[in-house]
Amino acid sequence: MEFTYWGSRKYQLGGATVETILVATVLVPVLGSLPLLGKIADINNTTNQTSRYMAWEQTVTGTSGKPVSQLQAEVSNRFFARPDLQIRTNRPALSEEEQTNHFWTGYGVTEEDEVNRLVSYGDGLTLDLDNESPDSLAGTLSSGIATIGRTMARFTGGEWHIEEAGLYTARVSVDVASNQYLASGNDCDNHESEEVTACVSRSNTIFVDAWEVADANHAEERTRTFVPAAGLEELGSAAVEIVGMVPFFADLGTLETDENGGFGYIDSEVLPLDRYAED
Secondary structure, three states, rough: OOOOOOHHHHOOOOOHHHHHHHHHHHHHHHHHHHHHHHHHHHHHHHHHHHHHHHHHHHHOOOOOOOOOHHHHHHHHHHHOOOHHHOOOOOOOOOOOOHHOOOOOEEEEOOOOOOEEEEEOOOEEEEEEEEEEEOOOOHHHHHHHHHHHHHEEEEEEHOOOOOOOOEEEEEEEEEEOOOOOOOOOOOOOOOEEEEEEEEEEEEEEEEOOOOOOOOOOHHHHHHHHOOOOHHHHHHHHHHHHHHHHHOHHHHHHHHHEEEEEEEEOOOOOOOHHHHHOOOO
């Protein structure tokens, strides 16, 4: 007696071909898109680094900060140009070759026979900077310290310009160009665009209470704010006038505020006694 099984070789002819076609239909597009997904991931990571750089630059440059035009040039040169360029301050205009990031290219060419680029140097890059006071206990304390400092400065004649807001937020948005493999979508202005497939937008926030000083004299003016005796400077000047009229009060002449001392006198070059070497 002869038995026939569906699993026999007779009924398996062509099965491997069908399986290969089915698997290839799924895997070929997936494997082919991996480089493209890696490029977009690199753009996303670069955008995040750019927002960190911008937020940090605003905190270290003080309340005046850098103009957006200067930051635009810096981040374009440091993050969106050719990645092997050395980082240089005040870099001059880049050449066309230096501007091109060869990693951020799509597949194929455009109708103008140009290489399809996901991100072109300086195109589709938007920078936004905000400096606000946080709606939290930190913001309340920062505002309170600034108010106290301003009040004391009016009395002592010091200089008090501590950062009252201090919540620096940097947002960087980049349009990623569409191509034959990436469908059109919305740009960073949330408008439908045939040339843009998506918007990569990242932000970073740093909270800082800046109390920067330019030199030792500037530091002395800041410190003078919290020296109550500085408010008696006019009294010292009046004492000098008394000395001129009544010699008996000659000792009051030392109360005048000048480079030798007096009310509110601050000398940043004087060292504590424990800093002097013993003979």
